[in-house]
Amino acid sequence: MKKKMVELTALSMSAVLLAGCGVTTIHDEALKAAKENAQKEEAAEIDKKELVDIPLVDDSFSDCTESNVSNDLVRWLLATTAVEVQGQGLDWQQIGGTKSTAEDIETVKKYLNENNAKDGDAALEAASALVEEDYTKAYERAYNLGTAESILAASYCAGDLEFNQYLMHAVPVAKMIQQEFDSFDDYGDNYVTGYMCHVGQGDCGDASRVGYRVVLQQAFVGMAAYYDGAYAIDYDMELTGEAYSTYFDEMPEEVDTKSLEGKAPEFVQGYIAPIELGENPASGNIEIDGDLYHVPFTIKQLTDNGWEIKDAPSELDVNRDDTIKLTRNRKTIKVTTEAISEGYTDVQYGFVDYIDTATLGDVEVSLPGDIKSGMDMEDAKDVIDKFEIENDDMTDSVLLYISDDSDNKSKICITEEDGKVSSFVLFVSVLNGQQNMDQYYTTLKEDGSNYSYAQAMTIKAKTDKYRPGAEYTGIPELALSDSLDDFTIQIDNTVIQLPTTYQQLLELGFIFDDSADTIVQPDEQFEFSGYYLGNEYSKMNFIVINNGEEEAKLGDIPVQYVRATIFGFNEYQDYPFKIAQGVEFEATLDDLQEKYGTLTKSDNSFDNGYVQLDYYTYETEKGWYTFWVQPEGMYSGVEINVYTNKKTEE
Incomplete structure (x- = not known):
C-alpha cells in the first residue's frame, strides 16, 4: 500500500508541473487519472497472484491443545487480528483480546453479537460466509478475512469454540491471508481501508474508531514495534503446529536509531x-x-x-x-x-x-x-x-x-x-x-529506549523447541509434594521443582526483562524477575548462582531461588502460587506450623512501608524457606532456595 502511495505522489507531482505551465484542465485530469489508475492497479494486484485452493477446515489440528502447538503459530494468528482486537481496547497478545474470566469479556461478546456470531456454530457460519464472499478489491478481501479471523478468535475467547476448533478454522484463513498479501503491512493497510469503507457506508463504527485502527496499524509497522510488536514474526513462516520463527535470529541488540534520522515518521x-x-x-x-x-x-x-x-x-x-x-x-x-x-x-x-x-x-x-x-x-x-x-x-x-x-x-x-x-x-x-492521539503517535518515535531486545529473546526462547534438532525436554509432569523437603512449587496448574531452568519458566508462561543470553560471571549470583503470563499481579523473582570457573549464560544456569509475595501491586486473587500440601497465600502462621512443624522466627524483619513483616524459616540440608508473616499472622510471601552445589554448610 505504501509503495502505491509513493507512485501516486510521483504522478501527482508530474501533474503539478503541468499546472505550473498554466494548463489547469490538464492538471486536474492528470491528477484524477493518476489516482484512478493507482486504485485500479491496487485492486487488481490480488487477482494477479496464482492462488492455491485452501480448504476452509484443516483437520490436522483436531488433536491440538494449548500445550502442544507452537507459540509462533499462535503469534501469527494474533497478528492477523491485532488491529481489530486492540481497536476494541483489548489486548492483541491474547486470542480474542482477553481471558474468558476477565471483565472486558463483555466487549468480546458484543463484537460477536454485532457479527451475528452468538454461539460457536454461528461463529463458524459467519466466518465461512466472509471467506467465501465475492470480492473485486484487495481491501474488501483483507477486511473479510481479517473479520473472519477476529470472529473465530473472539468465539474461542468467549468459550464458544474449543482451542482445536479455533485452529482448524483460523489457520486456513491465515494461509489465505499469507498467500494473497505481500506482508503484514500490506494486509493491515488493506484491512483498515476495508474497515474505513464499511464505516463510510454506515455499517459499523465512526471516525474515531477508524482513526484508532489507523494509528494502531502504523504503530505495528513502525520501528518502535520492531522487537516485540504484533508483526515481529516471519510473514512467510510455514503455518503448522510445529512452526518456528527465524525473525529474531539476526536481530541486533541495539537498533541504529541514528540511521533513522530524517526519515518521515510512520x-x-x-x-x-x-x-x-x-x-x-x-x-x-x-x-x-x-x-x-x-x-x-x-x-x-x-x-x-x-x-x-x-x-x-x-x-x-x-x-x-x-x-x-x-x-x-x-x-x-x-x-x-x-x-x-x-x-x-x-x-x-x-x-x-x-x-x-x-x-x-x-x-x-x-x-x-x-x-x-x-x-x-x-x-x-x-x-x-x-x-x-x-x-x-x-x-x-x-x-x-x-x-x-x-x-x-x-x-x-x-x-x-x-x-x-x-x-x-x-x-x-x-x-x-x-x-489520546498524540500519545499513540509518540510511541512511534525512533528512540532506542523503545526497543526491547530482552523481550525479543524471551519470545524467541519460547519456541526454540520447535526448531529441527532442538534439544528440549519440556516441563516434567509432577505432583505437588506434601513435603517442603521436595521443593515443589505449583504455579497456576503446573508443578515445577527447584532447581528449575530459565527455559522451563518461559514455557510456564513467564515474561522476563533479562534474556537467556545474559552473562553471569564466575562465583556471582544474578537475580531476575518476571511476570507470569504478563500479569502485573504475578511478579516473581528468581536467582541463579554461577558456581563454575567461567562466565555462563543465564539460560544455562540452574534456577535455585524464587521469591513470591502479595505485596506492592500484587493481589492474592490474581496470584496462582502454591507450595507443599497446597498451601496458598493468606493462610495463617498457625496453618503453616500445623502442616510443617514449628518454624524458627528470625531476628530480622522487614518494613515495606505499610506493615512490619516477620520472617519465619524452615531449613533442611537441601535448602531453606523463609515465610513472610504479617503481625496478625497472615502468610503473605515466601523465599525458597535449594542448593545447587555441595557447599550446603555455607
Missing part, C-alpha cells in the same frame, strides 16, 4: 486515504477540491496531492495552533494545524484534526452524504437522521456528536443560512479510554 508514511467518500457523515471522510481525506491527517497529505505551502512558520509548536496557507491551481486554502509532539515540529508533519470550510477559500468541500455548502438544510438533516447521529438542533446550526464514546469529543457543526447549509466544521479527536 504516521505520515502510513497514512491511509479513503477509497470512497461514502454516505456516513460520522466516518471522518471529507472531500476537498476533488481529493479524499480521512480526518485526522497531516499537511504532507495535502502536499502529496499537489498543494504547495506558501505561508507557514519555520516550525510548529506543540502548545500552539498554526494556520498554514497552501495553493494549488490558483486556488488558496488555509488549514489549522499543530505539532503532535516535540519530536515532530516540521510543518509537513503538522496534525490536522479540525477542518473549517469557512477558511478553505474557493474550493468545493463535501462531507459524506454529499453534504456541502448551498444544499438544503433539511436534506442535510435527512442524511444525519438516516445514520442516527446524535444531533443538537440550535438556532442557526446543527451540532453532531460523532462518537458514542463518552471520552470522545469528535463533532460536526453545520451552520444554516436562509434554509441552506452555509459552512461546516469537522473535528475528529481519536481517543480510547484516557489516552
Whole structure:
C-alpha cells in the first residue's frame, strides 16, 4: 500500500508541473487519472497472484491443545487480528483480546453479537460466509478475512469454540491471508481501508474508531514495534503446529536509531486515504477540491496531492495552533494545524484534526452524504437522521456528536443560512479510554529506549523447541509434594521443582526483562524477575548462582531461588502460587506450623512501608524457606532456595 502511495505522489507531482505551465484542465485530469489508475492497479494486484485452493477446515489440528502447538503459530494468528482486537481496547497478545474470566469479556461478546456470531456454530457460519464472499478489491478481501479471523478468535475467547476448533478454522484463513498479501503491512493497510469503507457506508463504527485502527496499524509497522510488536514474526513462516520463527535470529541488540534520522515518521508514511467518500457523515471522510481525506491527517497529505505551502512558520509548536496557507491551481486554502509532539515540529508533519470550510477559500468541500455548502438544510438533516447521529438542533446550526464514546469529543457543526447549509466544521479527536492521539503517535518515535531486545529473546526462547534438532525436554509432569523437603512449587496448574531452568519458566508462561543470553560471571549470583503470563499481579523473582570457573549464560544456569509475595501491586486473587500440601497465600502462621512443624522466627524483619513483616524459616540440608508473616499472622510471601552445589554448610 505504501509503495502505491509513493507512485501516486510521483504522478501527482508530474501533474503539478503541468499546472505550473498554466494548463489547469490538464492538471486536474492528470491528477484524477493518476489516482484512478493507482486504485485500479491496487485492486487488481490480488487477482494477479496464482492462488492455491485452501480448504476452509484443516483437520490436522483436531488433536491440538494449548500445550502442544507452537507459540509462533499462535503469534501469527494474533497478528492477523491485532488491529481489530486492540481497536476494541483489548489486548492483541491474547486470542480474542482477553481471558474468558476477565471483565472486558463483555466487549468480546458484543463484537460477536454485532457479527451475528452468538454461539460457536454461528461463529463458524459467519466466518465461512466472509471467506467465501465475492470480492473485486484487495481491501474488501483483507477486511473479510481479517473479520473472519477476529470472529473465530473472539468465539474461542468467549468459550464458544474449543482451542482445536479455533485452529482448524483460523489457520486456513491465515494461509489465505499469507498467500494473497505481500506482508503484514500490506494486509493491515488493506484491512483498515476495508474497515474505513464499511464505516463510510454506515455499517459499523465512526471516525474515531477508524482513526484508532489507523494509528494502531502504523504503530505495528513502525520501528518502535520492531522487537516485540504484533508483526515481529516471519510473514512467510510455514503455518503448522510445529512452526518456528527465524525473525529474531539476526536481530541486533541495539537498533541504529541514528540511521533513522530524517526519515518521515510512520504516521505520515502510513497514512491511509479513503477509497470512497461514502454516505456516513460520522466516518471522518471529507472531500476537498476533488481529493479524499480521512480526518485526522497531516499537511504532507495535502502536499502529496499537489498543494504547495506558501505561508507557514519555520516550525510548529506543540502548545500552539498554526494556520498554514497552501495553493494549488490558483486556488488558496488555509488549514489549522499543530505539532503532535516535540519530536515532530516540521510543518509537513503538522496534525490536522479540525477542518473549517469557512477558511478553505474557493474550493468545493463535501462531507459524506454529499453534504456541502448551498444544499438544503433539511436534506442535510435527512442524511444525519438516516445514520442516527446524535444531533443538537440550535438556532442557526446543527451540532453532531460523532462518537458514542463518552471520552470522545469528535463533532460536526453545520451552520444554516436562509434554509441552506452555509459552512461546516469537522473535528475528529481519536481517543480510547484516557489516552489520546498524540500519545499513540509518540510511541512511534525512533528512540532506542523503545526497543526491547530482552523481550525479543524471551519470545524467541519460547519456541526454540520447535526448531529441527532442538534439544528440549519440556516441563516434567509432577505432583505437588506434601513435603517442603521436595521443593515443589505449583504455579497456576503446573508443578515445577527447584532447581528449575530459565527455559522451563518461559514455557510456564513467564515474561522476563533479562534474556537467556545474559552473562553471569564466575562465583556471582544474578537475580531476575518476571511476570507470569504478563500479569502485573504475578511478579516473581528468581536467582541463579554461577558456581563454575567461567562466565555462563543465564539460560544455562540452574534456577535455585524464587521469591513470591502479595505485596506492592500484587493481589492474592490474581496470584496462582502454591507450595507443599497446597498451601496458598493468606493462610495463617498457625496453618503453616500445623502442616510443617514449628518454624524458627528470625531476628530480622522487614518494613515495606505499610506493615512490619516477620520472617519465619524452615531449613533442611537441601535448602531453606523463609515465610513472610504479617503481625496478625497472615502468610503473605515466601523465599525458597535449594542448593545447587555441595557447599550446603555455607
